[in-house]
Amino acid sequence: MSELGDFADHGTDDGADGDGSATDADEQAGDHVEERDDGEEFDRPELADVGADDGLGALAVSEGLRIHEDGQETALKAYVTASNRSAVRLGSYLVAPYPGGEKLFCRITGLEYVQAFQSDDATEIHARRAMRSDSVDERDYKFLAELDPVAVLYSDGDELKRRMPDRVPKPETVVRAADDATEIKTGLKIPEEGVFLGHLSVGGEKVRTAAEPPTIDYRVKDDFEAGDPLVFRHTLVAGGTGSGKTHSAKNVLRQYLHEDRRYPVEANGAERRAAVVQFDPQDEYAQMHDDNPDADASDERVWETQGLAYGGHEDTTAFVPKVGDATYAADHHAAEQVQFTIPFSMVRSNPWLVASSGLNDNQYGGLTLLLERFFDQHGNGGTYEEFCSFLDDPALKEELDESGRVHEATYEAVLRRVHGMPSGLFDQDARPITDLVEGNQFVRPGRLSVVPTYHISNSRAAETVVLAVSSLLVDQKLSNDPRYDAIKETPLVVGMDEAHNFLSDADSVQARKVVGKFTEAAKQGRKERLGLFLITQDPQDIADPVFKQVNTTVVLNLGDEDAIKAVNIPSELQSKVPYMEKGQMVVYSPDNSEPVEIQGLPTCLTRHGRE
Numbered sequence: 374m375s376e377l378g379d380f381a382d383h384g385t386d387d388g389a390d391g392d393g394s395a396t397d398a399d400e401q402a403g404d405h406v407e408e409r410d411d412g413e414e415f416d417r418p419e420l421a422d423v424g425a426d427d428g429l430g431a432l433a434v435s436e437g438l439r440i441h442e443d444g445q446e447t448a449l450k451a452y453v454t455a456s457n458r459s460a461v462r463l464g465s466y467l468v469a470p471y472p473g474g475e476k477l478f479c480r481i482t483g484l485e486y487v488q489a490f491q492s493d494d495a496t497e498i499h500a501r502r503a504m505r506s507d508s509v510d511e512r513d514y515k516f517l518a519e520l521d522p523v524a525v526l527y528s529d530g531d532e533l534k535r536r537m538p539d540r541v542p543k544p545e546t547v548v549r550a551a552d553d554a555t556e557i558k559t560g561l562k563i564p565e566e567g568v569f570l571g572h573l574s575v576g577g578e579k580v581r582t583a584a585e586p587p588t589i590d591y592r593v594k595d596d597f598e599a600g601d602p603l604v605f606r607h608t609l610v611a612g613g614t615g616s617g618k619t620h621s622a623k624n625v626l627r628q629y630l631h632e633d634r635r636y637p638v639e640a641n642g643a644e645r646r647a648a649v650v651q652f653d654p655q656d657e658y659a660q661m662h663d664d665n666p667d668a669d670a671s672d673e674r675v676w677e678t679q680g681l682a683y684g685g686h687e688d689t690t691a692f693v694p695k696v697g698d699a700t701y702a703a704d705h706h707a708a709e710q711v712q713f714t715i716p717f718s719m720v721r722s723n724p725w726l727v728a729s730s731g732l733n734d735n736q737y738g739g740l741t742l743l744l745e746r747f748f749d750q751h752g753n754g755g756t757y758e759e760f761c762s763f764l765d766d767p768a769l770k771e772e773l774d775e776s777g778r779v780h781e782a783t784y785e786a787v788l789r790r791v792h793g794m795p796s797g798l799f800d801q802d803a804r805p806i807t808d809l810v811e812g813n814q815f816v817r818p819g820r821l822s823v824v825p826t827y828h829i830s831n832s833r834a835a836e837t838v839v840l841a842v843s844s845l846l847v848d849q850k851l852s853n854d855p856r857y858d859a860i861k862e863t864p865l866v867v868g869m870d871e872a873h874n875f876l877s878d879a880d881s882v883q884a885r886k887v888v889g890k891f892t893e894a895a896k897q898g899r900k901e902r903l904g905l906f907l908i909t910q911d912p913q914d915i916a917d918p919v920f921k922q923v924n925t926t927v928v929l930n931l932g933d934e935d936a937i938k939a940v941n942i943p944s945e946l947q948s949k950v951p952y953m954e955k956g957q958m959v960v961y962s963p964d965n966s967e968p969v970e971i972q973g974l975p976t977c978l979t980r981h982g983r984e
Contacts (some may be wrong), residue, residue, distance in 0.1 A: 428547040429457045440541045449520040451548045458516045464575040466551040469542045476526045477542055483519030524560050525728045533559045554582045554589050563969045567592035568628045571971035577957050577970055590949030604904040611912040611940050612929030617955045619657050620977050622908050627978045629866055631682035636864040643863045646818040650837045651868035656827035662689035662708035665982035672976050683978040688897050689821040694838045695761045697797025701828040705983050714801035719752040723844050728790045731881030739779040740787045742800045757799035764788050795834035847894040864902040872907040873914035888916040895922030913939035925962040943968050
């Protein structure tokens with residue numbers, strides 16, 4: 374029987390001195406005596422201190438060592454030595470070399486302690502010994518890291534490349550923490566160049582390398598030679614209140630306005646800067662005109678080293694919708710302010726703009742017919758008030774009912790909805806948005822046009838303004854015979870904050886028309902140089918046909934389970950989302966990289982906040 378087996382209760386703690394400390398005999402037994410599978414004891418040999426350990430540990434074969442086409446059949450674990458265990462984290466990246474120079478790039482997906490030797494149950498003994506000591510002797514246990522093989526790294530001339538894991542490493546291969554930026558970027562398929570989103574991180578801590586700077590920047594492809602610019606394959610930024618999504622969105626949009634960033638837009642290869650139109654329900658984005666007073670010289674040096682666009686974007690204009698008596702007063706930014714109104718003529722191509730609530734298919738058909746007849750009589754100069762008067766004509770209702778073209782009940786339904794539109798929405802005392810577009814003021818290469826709606830108290834009016842202006846942009850981008858060349862010929866990023874309010878999946882004709890329009894725009898984005906940049910705290914409310922066209926999903930902290938499921942990111946990332954601090958995010962962009970966690974910039978590149 375082992376000396377450990379003599380450890381038992383006899384009134385006072387047997388095997389302990391009067392002060393409760395372990396006896397020398399017990400300490401010696403704990404230090405050197407182990408029990409084999411057959412119950413026989415043996416002395417654990419001490420490791421000679423010769424040389425220095427290199428790496429974190431070695432691949433273990435006790436539970437198999439296997440690479441399999443079916444990922445669930447893969448068995449790859451590494452034994453981590455005692456001195457390295459405190460530094461190992463879930464999600465950390467490791468490399469294991471093959472003979473010949475290739476390396477297996479892995480990610481830690483599981484960590485566990487297991488007993489080093491099979492023995493009788495000594496839980497009581499180990500627990501009480503732990504309570505009497507300051508620390509546990511980790512050599513009594515095996516610490517195993519379960520690995521997910523991500524890629525095989527190999528050299529092709531002077532270039533490092535990756536391929537799918539197709540070789541099993543040798544037993545007891547030494548595993549090391551990945552600390553080479555090129556290896557990590559290659560292993561995760563992160564492009565060297567592109568639009569900066571943040572720094573690669575694990576568990577909220579930036580991944581460090583031996584190089585200078587020690588961090589690894591995460592960038593999104595933005596060059597046709599390296600693949601389609603992903604801005605034109607659309608981006609979704611999802612995050613709850615206080616997660617930092619507006620801060621992060623501003624930093625990304627600022628990069629698309631970089632003075633050196635160009636996109637080809639014509640067959641002859643001409644290149645132009647992008648224009649950004651940002652719909653802003655909280656009145657935050659016009660601040661991008663101004664420098665951030667919280668940024669200091671050290672911030673700017675870091676940003677310059679990373680090649681980032683930073684500071685206020687001078688060509689920023691707040692295009693303020695004039696709606697009724699609503700007034701816009703902004704002392705938190707210095708951007709130019711230009712008022713505009715929605716001309717009723719825009720309803721001619723988008724009849725759903727003049728329906729205050731849901732219409733069925735018959736009612737929508739009746740509305741379309743009435744609008745056609747109205748504009749035939751009044752031309753594009755016809756106003757909303759004139760249209761209401763036009764509908765109030767009882768003779769018109771009787772004529773259409775008797776002819777069978779519009780049933781009386783359908784006519785009444787259309788009349789109610791048209792009259793139910795928010796007052797002061799159309800044809801106000803301001804320049805029509807169409808004139809601003811025609812004059813190359815609203816959409817212009819390098820310009821940030823912000824459309825704030827915070828001052829509009831009627832949510833239906835604010836929604837109609839956003840949909841009217843965004844539909845104008847989309848229609849012109851998709852048109853084969855555009856009226857406004859400025860839109861057609863300029864690379865365009867349409868940013869929409871609180872996108873769930875405008876692109877929701879609903880049963881009304883209006884919702885189907887809007888979703889259909891933006892779905893088609895998303896499909897044609899690459900060809901037409903149109904990118905959707907959607908920002909939301911309720912991604913589950915965005916219509917699925919639009920959501921499916923989004924290639925890059927950036928997720929900050931979300932507490933709602935339905936919202937987390939809706940963003941459709943891998944399960945290992947989903948579990949991290951509720952615990953992320955402000956500025957932490959996960960990026961799921963299959964055409965850009967492996968799914969990763971990143972840390973955004975702690976300081977906004979432009980002004981942010983109302984202080």
